[in-house]
Structure formats: structure tokens, C-alpha cells
Amino acid sequence: xxxxxxxxxxxxxxxxxxxxxxxxxxxxxxxxxxxxxxxxxxxxxxxxxxxxxxxxxxxxxxxxxxxxxxxxxxxxxxxxxxxxxxxxxxxxxxxxxxxxxxxxxxxxxxxxxxxxxxxxxxxxxxxxxxxxxxxxxxxxxxxxxxxxxxxxxxxxxxxxxxxxxxxxxxxxxxxxxxxxxxxxxxxxxxxxxxxxxxxxxxxxxxxxxxxxxxxxxxxxxxxxxxxxxxxxxxxxxxxxxxxxxxxxxxxxxxxxxxxxxxxxxxxxxxxxxxxxxxxxxxxxxxxxxxxxxxxxxxxxxxxxxxxxxxxxxxxxxxxxxxxxxxxxxxxxxxxxxxxxxxxxxxxxxxxxxxxxxxxxxxxxxxxxxxxxxxxxxxxxxxxxxxxxxxxxxxxxxxxxxxxxxxxxxxxxxxxxxxxxxxxxxxxxxxxxxxxxxxxxxxxxxxxxxxxxxxxxxxxxx
Amino acid sequence: xxxxxxxxxxxxxxxxxxxxxxxxxxxxxxxxxxxxxxxxxxxxxxxxxxxxxxxxxxxxxxxxxxxxxxxxxxxxxxxxxxxxxxxxxxxxxxxxxxxxxxxxxxxxxxxxxxxxxxxxxxxxxxxxxxxxxxxxxxxxxxxxxxxxxxxxxxxxxxxxxxxxxxxxxxxxxxxxxxxxxxxxxxxxxxxxxxxxxxxxxxxxxxxxxxxxxxxxxxxxxxxxxxxxxxxxxxxxxxxxxxxxxxxxxxxxxxxxxxxxxxxxxxxxxxxxxxxxxxxxxxxxxxxxxxxxxxxxxxxxxxxxxxxxxxxxxxxxxxxxxxxxxxxxxxxxxxxxxxxxxxxxxxxxxxxxxxxxxxxxxxxxxxxxxxxxxxxxxxxxxxxxxxxxxxxxxxxxxxxxxxxxxxxxxxxxxxxxxxxxxxxxxxxxxxxxxxxxxxxxxxxxxxxxxxxxxxxxxxxxx
Numbered sequence: 018x019x020x021x022x023x024x025x026x027x028x029x030x031x032x033x034x035x036x037x038x039x040x041x042x043x044x045x046x047x048x049x050x051x052x053x054x055x056x057x058x059x060x061x062x063x064x065x066x067x068x069x070x071x072x073x074x075x076x077x078x079x080x081x082x083x084x085x086x087x088x089x090x091x092x093x094x095x096x097x098x099x100x101x102x103x104x105x106x107x108x109x110x111x112x113x114x115x116x117x118x119x120x121x122x123x124x125x126x127x128x129x130x131x132x133x134x135x136x137x138x139x140x141x142x143x144x145x146x147x148x149x150x151x152x153x154x155x156x157x158x159x160x161x162x163x164x165x166x167x168x169x170x171x172x173x174x175x176x177x178x179x180x181x182x183x184x185x186x187x188x189x190x191x192x193x194x195x196x197x198x199x200x201x202x203x204x205x206x207x208x209x210x211x212x213x214x215x216x217x218x219x220x221x222x223x224x225x226x227x228x229x230x231x232x233x234x235x236x237x238x239x240x241x242x243x244x245x246x247x248x249x250x251x252x253x254x255x256x257x258x259x260x261x262x263x264x265x266x267x268x269x270x271x272x273x274x275x276x277x278x279x280x281x282x283x284x285x286x287x288x289x290x291x292x293x294x295x296x297x298x299x300x301x302x303x304x305x306x307x308x309x310x311x312x313x314x315x316x317x318x319x320x321x322x323x324x325x326x327x328x329x330x331x332x333x334x335x336x337x338x339x340x341x342x343x344x345x346x347x348x349x350x351x352x353x354x355x356x357x358x359x360x361x362x363x364x365x366x367x368x369x370x371x372x373x374x375x376x377x378x379x380x381x382x383x384x385x386x387x388x389x390x391x392x393x394x395x396x397x398x399x400x401x402x403x404x405x406x407x408x409x410x411x412x413x414x415x416x417x418x419x420x421x422x423x424x425x426x427x428x429x430x431x432x433x434x435x436x437x438x439x440x441x442x443x444x445x446x447x448x449x450x451x452x453x454x455x456x457x458x459x460x461x462x463x464x465x466x467x468x469x470x471x472x473x474x475x476x477x478x
Numbered sequence: 479x480x481x482x483x484x485x486x487x488x489x490x491x492x493x494x495x496x497x498x499x500x501x502x503x504x505x506x507x508x509x510x511x512x513x514x515x516x517x518x519x520x521x522x523x524x525x526x527x528x529x530x531x532x533x534x535x536x537x538x539x540x541x542x543x544x545x546x547x548x549x550x551x552x553x554x555x556x557x558x559x560x561x562x563x564x565x566x567x568x569x570x571x572x573x574x575x576x577x578x579x580x581x582x583x584x585x586x587x588x589x590x591x592x593x594x595x596x597x598x599x600x601x602x603x604x605x606x607x608x609x610x611x612x613x614x615x616x617x618x619x620x621x622x623x624x625x626x627x628x629x630x631x632x633x634x635x636x637x638x639x640x641x642x643x644x645x646x647x648x649x650x651x652x653x654x655x656x657x658x659x660x661x662x663x664x665x666x667x668x669x670x671x672x673x674x675x676x677x678x679x680x681x682x683x684x685x686x687x688x689x690x691x692x693x694x695x696x697x698x699x700x701x702x703x704x705x706x707x708x709x710x711x712x713x714x715x716x717x718x719x720x721x722x723x724x725x726x727x728x729x730x731x732x733x734x735x736x737x738x739x740x741x742x743x744x745x746x747x748x749x750x751x752x753x754x755x756x757x758x759x760x761x762x763x764x765x766x767x768x769x770x771x772x773x774x775x776x777x778x779x780x781x782x783x784x785x786x787x788x789x790x791x792x793x794x795x796x797x798x799x800x801x802x803x804x805x806x807x808x809x810x811x812x813x814x815x816x817x818x819x820x821x822x823x824x825x826x827x828x829x830x831x832x833x834x835x836x837x838x839x840x841x842x843x844x845x846x847x848x849x850x851x852x853x854x855x856x857x858x859x860x861x862x863x864x865x866x867x868x869x870x871x872x873x874x875x876x877x878x879x880x881x882x883x884x885x886x887x888x889x890x891x892x893x894x895x896x897x898x899x900x901x902x903x904x905x906x907x908x909x910x911x912x913x914x915x916x917x918x919x920x921x922x923x924x925x926x927x928x929x930x931x932x933x934x935x936x937x938x939x
Contacts, residue, residue, distance in 0.1 A: 019688055019719050020627070020754045022784040029626050029788055032795065045582070063578035074543045081802075082539035084532075088556060095552050096545070117524035119762075119769040121506070153614060153772070156796050164650070165490050166481070185795045189625070227480055258480045293481045301580075308580040309801035311614070323483045327490050334493065334646045335617050339800040340770035341542075 031188035033181065033439070040423050044433045055463065057452045058433040060236075060400040062306035062370075065454045070305060070366050072101060072359045073348050079105035080116055080344060100358040108344065116340040122333035124151025124314070125340075128347045132314050135350035136296075140283035148317045148325065151346055153338045154308075155266050155299040156182055158315030162228075162262060162295050165328055167192035172219045172226035174212075178403065178440035178448070180236045180264070195219040195226050196441060201405070204394065205238035207231070207246050212253050228260040229253075231281065234267040237403045237440050237450040239378075239396025241276040247284045251292070260293040261285075266313070267399040269303035272375040276397050282318055294318045300345040302400065304370040312342030312349070374400070377453045377460065384464040385451075388471060402451045403437070409475050419447040425474050430466040492649040494642065494900075501884050505894045516924060518913045519894040521697075521861040523767035523831075526915045531766060531827050533562060533820045534809050540566035541577055541805060559820040569805065577801040583794035585612025585775070586801075589808045593775050596811035597757075601744035609778045609786065612807055614799045615769075616727050616760040617643055619776030623689075623723060623756050626789055628653035633680045633687035635673075635720070639864065639901035639909070641697045656680040656687050657902060662866070665855065666699035668692070668707050673714050689721040690714075692742065695728040698864045698901050698911040700839075700857025702737040708745045712753070721754040722746075727774070728860040730764035733836040737858050743779055755779045761806040763861065765831040773803030773810070835861070838914040838921065845925040846912075849932060863912045864898070870936050880908040886935050891927040 022030070041058060048054040056064060063069060075097050079085055085092060086106050093099060109115065111127040123129060126146070133146040152158045163173065163186045172195040175183045179196075187194045197215035199205040212229075219226050231250055233242045242250075254261050263281035271278055282296050300312030317325065337343075353359040378396050385393035385404045393404035408418040416424070419436035426432050437448025455463055483491070502519055509515045517525060524530060536558050540546055546553060547567050554560060570576065572588040584590060587607070594607040613619045624634065624647045633656040636644045640657075648655045658676035660666040673690075680687050692711055694703040703711075715722050724742035732739055743757050761773030778786065798804075814820040839857050846854040846865045854865035869879040877885075880897035887893050898909025916924055 019721055020781060020785055022782075022788060024627075024688075025785065025788055026626055026629050029792055032792065038791075059580065061575075061580045064575040064580070069576070069578045071545075074545075078539045078543035078546070081542055082535045084535075085539070085556060091552070091556050095549060095556070114522075114525040114770075115530070116770045117530045117768045119520065119522045119525070153800060154797065160796070165487055166485075168487050182795060189792065189795070227485075260480055307578045309575075309577045309798070311797075311800040320481060321483075324481055324486065327483060327486055330499075331490055331493065331650065334643060334650070335621070336615065336772075337770070339614060339772040339803055341802040342800055 028189050028191050032185040033188070038439065040420070040427060040433060040435065043424065044427050044431070047427065047431065052431055054427075054431045054433060055455065056433050057455060058435045058450070060302060060452050060454065061308050062400070062454050063308065066456045067306050067370060067454065068366070069307060070363060072098070072353055072363045073305065073307065073345060075101035076105045076108070076348060077341060077344060080108060083109055083115060098359040098362070100353060108347070116344070118340075120337045120340060120343065122337050123329055124149070124338060124343055128343050131347055131350050132316070136280075136282065136316060140280055140286070142283055142286040144316065148320065150315050150329070150332055151338045151343045152313045152315055153311040153342055154301055155264065155297040155313040155315075157338070158295070158297050158313065159183070159186055159262070159264075161315070161328060161331060163187060163192065164190050165331060166227055166260070170223070170225050172224035174215060174226060174229040174259070176207075176230065176232060176235070178237050178437065178442055179230070180232060181439055183230050184441075193219070193224045195224060198443065199235070199238060199240070201443070201446070204397075205235060205240040205403075207242065207250060209249055209253060212250070216257055226257070226259065228262055230262045230264065232264040234270055234278070234398025236267065236399050237401045239394075239399050239401055239403065241271055241273075241398040242279070244279045244284060247279055247281055248288055251281065251285050251288065251290045255290050255292050260295070263294060263296045265296055266299040266302045268298065269371075270374065270400060271398045272378055273397050282316065285318070291319045293320050300342065300349050303349070304367045305345070305349055306370070307345050310342040310345045311339060312345040314346055373457060374453065377455070377457060378402070380460055381451070381453050381455075381464065384460070388468050390475065391471070396453070400452050400454060402453055403448050404451070406447045406449055406471075407475075408447045411478075417447075419449060422447075422471070422474055423449060426467070426470050429470045429473070432463065432467060432470075489650050489652050493646040494649070499900065501881075501888060501894060501896065504885065505888050505892070508888065508892065513892055515888075515892045515894060516916065517894050518916060519896045519911070521763060521913050521915065522769050523861070523915050524769065527917045528767050528831060528915065529827070530768060531824060533559070533814055533824045534766065534768065534806060536562035537566045537569070537809060538802060538805060541569060544570055544576060559823070561814060561819040569808070577805070579801075581798045581801060581804065583798050584610070584790055585799060585804055589804050592808055592811050593777070597741075597743065597777060601741055601747070603744055603747040605777065609781065611776050611790070611793055612799045612804045613774045613776055614772040614803055615762060616725065616758040616774040616776075618799070619756070619758050619774065620644070620647060620723070620725075622776070622789060622792060624648060624653065625651050626792060627688055627721070631684070631686050633685035635676060635687060635690040637668075637691065637693060637696070639698050639898065639903055640691070641693060641725070642900055644691050645902075654680070654685045656685060659904065660696070660699060660701070662904070662907070665858075666696060666701040666864075668703065668711060670710055670714060673711070677718055687718070687720065689723055691723045691725065693725040694742075695731055695739070695859025697728065697860050698862045700855075700860050700862055700864065702732055702734075702859040703740070705740045705745060708740050708742055709749055712742065712746050712749065712751045716751050716753050721756065724755060724757045726757055727760040727763045729759065730832075731835065731861060732859045733839055734858050743777065746779070752780045754781050761803065761810050764810070765828045766806070766810055767831070768806050771803040771806045772800060773806040775807055834918060835914065838916070838918060839863070841921055842912070842914050842916075842925065845921070849929050851936065852932070857914070861913050861915060863914055864909050865912070867908045867910060867932075868936075869908045872939075878908075880910060883908075883932070883935055884910060887928070887931050890931045890934070893924065893928055893931075
């Protein structure tokens with residue numbers, strides 16, 4: 018047979034993506050049968066009722082139908098803010114072909130410039146628009162870099178637990194996954210010794226490790242790296258001649274006042290560590306939460322122009338990132354400013370979303386932590402809880418124990434989570450990843466169901 | 479150095495994508511310097527003034543800002559058709575999370591079903607929504623299939639000339655390009671003998687050819703395959719145990735009354751040829767021309783469920799196609815119907831676009847054909863002319879002669895075309911690919927500039 022599971026590219030079989038794996042499939046099947054399903058497996062805030070920012074949607078609405086733009090009075094009558102209309106007009110001037118035309122492969126030039134300005138301002142470091150590609154979500158930036166640098170025997174250091182995009186891509190492109198553990202006992206921090214151990218072990222296996230992935234704020238653990246830790250990772254990377262891929266899509270999702278987001282680009286610049294750094298950002302997370310638009314960017318630093326040209330060539334095969342996502346990326350990096358008509362509403366909407374996330378993180382963590390057998394710290398960042406769950410040592414067949422529990426949980430309650438085994442975890446420890454995105458008025462009843470299912474599950478024979 | 483051109487994945491260096499290669503880069507640099515540049519290198523109709531369909535944009539505008547939906551009177555006052563508003567409401571019911579949420583990885587279920595219904599109705603063949611993935615443009619469908627089936631030594635038959643996405647992807651994924659020539663002397667038709675020769679030559683080289691790519695209507699040649707030819711290709715594929723990838727993105731772009739679009743899926747079904755067929759469609763072409771939205775789908779036929787699951791898993795790594803593109807795909811397959819408020823305007827806009835394309839194809843082909851040294855048939859389909867150009871036999875350095883001419887053409891006139899060498903051509907023949915998308919009122923002056931540049935170029939020493 019010309020096409021069967023066995024004749025596929027074997028890397029396809031190896032690639033696993035737990036966030037959307039068999040548990041989600043089971044849930045979708047139950048949903049088709051009429052069951053109520055609660056998707057807490059994925060950071061998809063608008064699916065769970067988080068509202069979009071009015072400012073973003075007003076402008077998108079106008080850009081999708083630019084004939085409206087000369088009808089200011091009627092638009093205001095419909096509730097549009099005057100600065101949204103002006104902003105949309107300005108964007109049409111900057112990109113007269115509109116959303117229906119392919120842009121340049123790296124993205125619309127004014128958007129790349131706006132991203133460069135955003136980074137410059139955020140970090141107080143020089144940033145060049147030519148090093149920025151606008152992408153369909155951060156995932157496409159990851160695909161581009163990993164596909165371009167992986168050849169046989171190239172190792173990529175990824176944290177454990179990790180966001181499974183990385184292991185999936187590394188397997189798909191035929192690279193070697195070089196794991197380093199995050200230290201659960203110190204709030205899932207990064208530890209130099211664990212990094213060195215991981216690197217040395219790979220070297221002993223004759224793996225040519227070329228890049229380290231760091232996710233900060235972290236998915237799934239919710240930790241936020243201090244400046245010291247970032248500096249340590251950069252020094253480690255420099256010493257071992259590694260590039261850094263800094264997944265910084267949760268940079269706006271920090272919930273403790275004492276924490277602060279430091280970008281790898283900024284710390285590297287300040288410390289004079291000139292190694293190649295790929296920094297990712299996305300419109301899917303933060304307080305924007307526009308996942309469906311697939312917006313984002315990759316910024317590349319300390320990369321030579323010849324390599325940039327090659328990467329641009331590969332980007333160009335897919336023509337360009339979708340234009341709506343490009344616009345959302347633009348609006349993410351150029352929010353309304355004080356004095357603009359939209360400013361007050363924008364600030365209020367942002368505050369409501371972030372305050373609610375802060376509350377929900379705390380409440381759900383406390384609820385989980387109060388269950389005997391489960392321990393869960395309040396996440397400091399990102400959108401996930403990663404509780405440690407004790408599970409009885411019994412025969413689960415071929416499945417890891419946490420997989421068996423998440424399956425039971427879906428079947429009994431409709432609550433979809435991701436087993437820790439999908440992210441990687443230390444042997445004989447079990448975890449779940451749960452987003453803290455449920456609507457606040459539903460948390461109590463959800464947690465009650467969760468608790469009952471857990472207590473029932475551990476009693477099963 | 480950890481990152482340099484030499485340490486990149488060597489397949490990255492091999493992948494070339496002429497449609498956006500060095501000629502386009504040169505043009506973009508000239509544009510930055512203030513020169514007027516005319517982009518005829520790429521099928522990007524809205525960049526050249528083709529208007530979007532009002533129906534599509536009204537609905538998108540509302541879906542981007544659903545708060546408007548309960549203001550029917552004011553919307554009508556703004557010019558919205560009542561059925562657009564109703565349609566948008568209906569879509570919000572079918573997808574309550576809105577455009578800001580990730581959809582299922584294969585696409586929103588109601589859109590997959592609508593695509594299945596569209597194919598069923600178009601071809602009068604049974605079609606199952608589970609075999610349909612909504613993609614970010616057709617390119618992403620190609621990436622998915624080629625990445626999944628290519629392993630070392632797997633050959634992919636592609637036409638010459640071909641759309642360079644195919645050669646780029648085949649090189650990027652490490653496969654073998656197995657070329658078959660289209661027959662310029664019989665209107666670029668497909669010829670069984672040339673297919674067999676190409677296949678046998680690859681077999682002699684111990685290449686394991688697994689799939690044949692067919693582009694119909696054809697990019698870049700503008701030919702449209704007859705039902706007989708499609709049947710012949712299917713029989714050839716069946717005999718040699720090949721899958722078929724049918725790139726049918728130009729199915730609405732047929733300009734001669736005597737031609738008719740036949741899908742590979744339909745002919746295969748009618749002839750009882752049950753081989754795996756991947757069929758691609760896109761919102762970027764046809765009369766919709768919404769390139770920037772990156773909408774499209776892939777339909778997979780005679781593929782077993784285990785393989786479908788693997789392909790879905792790979793799709794899921796990128797989460798989902800952008801939602802705006804998914805909606806445009808939905809609207810493409812469910813246009814307004816007779817009796818709907820929008821119907822008349824929709825039909826008129828469609829007719830205007832297709833009539834204009836028909837006229838432009840003829841006019842530009844005639845103009846080109848009238849230049850001594852150039853021969854150009856009127857394209858029967860797609861969006862491109864592929865004139866045969868005589869170029870003097872002189873020293874062009876490392877560059878193919880047609881590359882040198884397209885470079886000269888940009889420098890002298892700002893007209894951007896793609897050299898035939900980017901698509902493949904028989905040795906010692908030279909071609910250009912030119913879209914026939916220029917605005918009608920500019921064609922005369924453009925052709926005058928083109929002719930002068932050509933006549934000057936062939937006289938150069």
C-alpha cells in the first residue's frame with residue numbers, strides 16, 4: 018500500500034502533542050454525544066468567555082470592510098471610538114492593498130518597525146526591524162527555527178516539564194531532545210547544575226547540542242525567572258556555544274507584584290553576551306487572548322545577514338502570515354495612549370482581565386492544594402496550574418497513571434486537562450496541567466466535581 | 479560559530495522559491511528608494527486593485543466585532559445587506575467562541591461540513607467532512623502532505639514548469655524531485671509518454687516515487703486539463719502505485735467557454751480508481767482573491783483512518799488555521815443564493831472580476847505575442863501568462879538568460895516578473911511568468927515599457 022501508517026515519515030509517528038492528543042479526542046466524541054465538556058486543556062481564553070479588547074475589534078472590523086471608513090458619524094453612532102476609526106484609516110494608508118493582499122513574506126514593513134520600536138522601548142535596547150518576522154502565532158516561529166537548524170544528531174535542550182510543541186517539532190524534524198529538569202522543589206526554577214548535567218550527558222552520547230529553549234514565564238509550571246537566573250542561562254549558553262530560543266509569550270501574564278518580566282534580549286544586551294537569541298511573542302496570550310487570529314512575531318538577535326536571508330527564504334515559501342493576525346500583532350505593540358478616546362476603556366478591560374486571572378490562579382490553586390494527595394502552588398505567571406498529584410500504585414495497563422486519571426476525569430465530569438506525562442516529569446511523580454481560565458462563577462462547582470472524581474479515582478481497584 | 483549559513487540544515491539552502499526570490503528583493507530595494515514598482519510576479523489580485531466581494535467583507539466585519547450584531551437598523555443604514563447580518567449571526571451561533579478562540583485543529587466542524595457539501599454538490603460524489611482539514615492557504619496543505627510522506631529517497635513527481643512551492647518543499651523535507659515535462663507544443667498538455675519516461679528514469683535511479691503533483695488549471699502555463707487527460711493521469715498513477723496531489727486552486731479561473739473544470743476526485747470516483755488523492759483549494763485565487771486571509775482546505779480521499787489521525791496530529795502542533803481564513807473558506811463554499819438580498823450584487827461583482835480577467839488575459843497575450851521574438855498563447859485558465867522568449871546567446875555570467883532579462887526589466891521599468899528558470903523549462907528555451915492582473919487602464923503603458931525593455935535588452939552587448 019502506497020500510504021499507510023507504516024510508510025509515513027517515521028518522524029511523524031514520533032511527534033506527539035499532548036495538549037491536543039487522545040484525551041481531547043475522547044472529549045470531542047463525548048461532546049458530539051451531547052455531554053457538556055469543559056476545555057481546561059488549552060490556553061484558549063475566549064473559548065471560556067474572556068472578552069476581546071474593544072479597541073482591537075473595532076479596528077479589525079473597519080479594516081475588514083474599509084468602505085465604512087468614510088462614515089465617521091454613523092460609526093460613532095454605532096459606538097465606534099473616534100480614535101479607532103482614525104487608527105484604521107492610518108493603517109489603510111500604511112497598507113493600501115488591505116487585508117486581502119499578501120504582504121511581504123516577513124510581514125508588513127510598518128508592523129515590523131512597530132515591533133522593533135516596542136522592544137526598544139520595553140527593554141531600552143537597540144532593535145532592528147530587519148530582524149523581525151511577523152508569524153502566524155509563535156508556533157510558526159518555532160517551526161521555522163527548529164526546521165532550519167536541525168540536522169541529524171543536532172540536540173535541542175528543552176525544559177521538563179515543557180510545552181509539547183517543542184518535543185513534537187524536534188521529533189518531526191528529526192532532532193534529538195536534550196531534556197533538562199526544572200526544579201520542582203524550588204518553585205520550578207532553573208538550576209545551573211541540572212543544565213550542565215543535561216548538556217554533558219548529551220555530549221557523552223555524541224549529540225551536537227546547538228540550542229536551549231527557555232519558556233519564561235513558564236508553561237506549564239507558572240514560574241517567572243529572575244534576572245539572575247536569565248543571566249545564568251545566558252552564561253551557560255555562551256560557555257557551551259548554544260543559541261537561545263526564548264519563548265516569552267506570557268510576558269504580560271505576571272501576577273505577583275514582586276516579579277518582573279526580563280527579556281533574554283535585554284539581559285544579554287546589558288551583560289554583553291552576544292550569542293544568537295530568538296525571542297517569541299504572540300497575540301494569543303497576555304490580556305489580548307486573540308488565539309484564533311494566529312498573530313505573533315519572532316525577533317532574531319546576533320544572527321548574521323546570510324542566515325537571516327535563508328530564514329526569510331523559508332518563510333517566503335508559505336507566502337506570508339495571515340494579515341488579520343499581523344494587524345492584531347501591530348495593535349498589541351501599539352496600544353492606545355493616554356489622551357486617546359479609547360484609552361480609558363482599554364485600560365479598564367485590560368485590568369479586568371488581568372485581575373480576574375490573578376484571582377482565579379489563587380482560588381483554583383488553593384482549592385487544589387486543599388485536597389489531600391494534591392499539592393499546588395499559586396502560579397506566578399502564565400495561564401496554567403501544574404499540581405503534583407499522588408496516584409495509587411496499581412496496574413493502569415499501558416497508560417501512565419496521570420493519563421488514566423485525566424481520562425477518568427473527562428468521562429466522569431467533562432473536565433479536560435492534560436496529563437503531566439505529556440509535558441515530561443520526574444519518574445514516579447504525577448501532575449496535571451489545568452488552565453486557570455474557567456469563568457469565576459463556575460469555579461466552585463467545577464472544583465467540587467474535580468475533587469469528587471479524584472477521591473473516587475484513587476479508591477478504584 | 480554555532481549559527482552560520484554552513485551550519486544550517488543543508489535542505490534549507492537547497493530550497494528555492496523563485497516567486498519571491500532575488501528579483502523581488504531587488505524590486506523591494508528599488509521601491510524603498512522611491513521607484514514605482516509593478517508587482518506582476520505573484521497572483522496577488524487585491525494588491526493590483528481587484529476589489530474584494532462585498533458579501534465576504536460585510537460578514538467578516540461583523541464577525542470581528544459581534545457587538546454590532548444586535549444593531550440591524552443602524553447596520554442597514556451603513557449599507558450592510560440584511561442577509562449578511564443574518565449570516566454573521568448564524569455563524570456566531572455555530573461558533574459561539576468567535577474569531578478570537580482557537581478552533582479544533584482540523585477547522586471548525588461546520589466549515590468542514592460545508593466544504594464536504596460543496597464538493598458533493600460540485601462533483602455529485604459522496605464526501606466526508608472527516609477527510610477535510612481547513613488550512614492557512616493551500617500551501618499549508620502541501621507542507622503537511624509532503625512533510626508526512628517524504629523520507630530519504632522518496633520521489634515526488636512534479637510538472638515542469640511547476641509552481642516552485644513544490645520543489646522548495648521537496649528540497650526542504652529532503653525528498654527527490656522527479657520532474658515530468660508539460661508539452662509546450664500541445665498547449666502545455668500532459669502526455670502519458672513523458673510521465674512514463676520520468677517515472678522510469680527515477681526508478682532506474684532507485685528513487686521510490688510515491689506521489690504525482692498535478693496543477694489544474696495550471697500555474698504557470700494557463701492550461702486546463704480535459705477529463706480524458708485527468709483519467710489518463712489517474713490510470714498512470716494507479717498502475718505505478720502513486721498517490722495524487724491535485725492542486726485545484728484555480729478551479730474558478732477558466733476563461734474559455736468550451737473548457738470545464740473536472741476535479742481529480744470526481745473523475746477518480748466515476749472511473750472507480752480508488753487511489754489516495756489529496757485535493758487542494760484556496761481562497762486566494764478564483765474571483766475571491768483574498769490572499770491575505772490565508773484560507774483554504776485539503777480534502778483527502780481513499781486514505782485510511784490511521785493515516786488521517788497521524789495527519790491530524792501533525793496539524794494540531796500548529797493549533798489551528800487562522801479563524802478569519804476559515805470564515806472566508808466557509809463563505810467561498812456557501813455563496814449567497816438566488817433570492818438572498820446580497821445575491822444580485824455578488825453575481826455582478828463576480829462577473830466583473832472574471833470578465834476583466836478574461837479580457838486582460840487576451841489583451842496581454844496578444845500584446846506579447848505581437849513582439850518579435852516572443853510567442854504567447856492566451857491562457858485558458860489560472861492567472862498567468864508564460865510566454866516563450868527568445869534571448870540572445872551571450873555571456874550572462876552565472877545567471878540564466880531569463881533571470882538576467884527579468885533583472886534588467888525591473889531595473890529599467892519597475893515591472894516584476896519571474897524568470898522561467900524558477901519554474902523549470904526545457905533546456906535552451908526561455909520564459910517569463912507574468913500575472914495578467916494589472917489594472918486594465920494601465921496595460922497599454924505597461925506593455926509599451928515592457929516591449930521597449932525587451933528590444934533594448936536583446937541588443938545589449
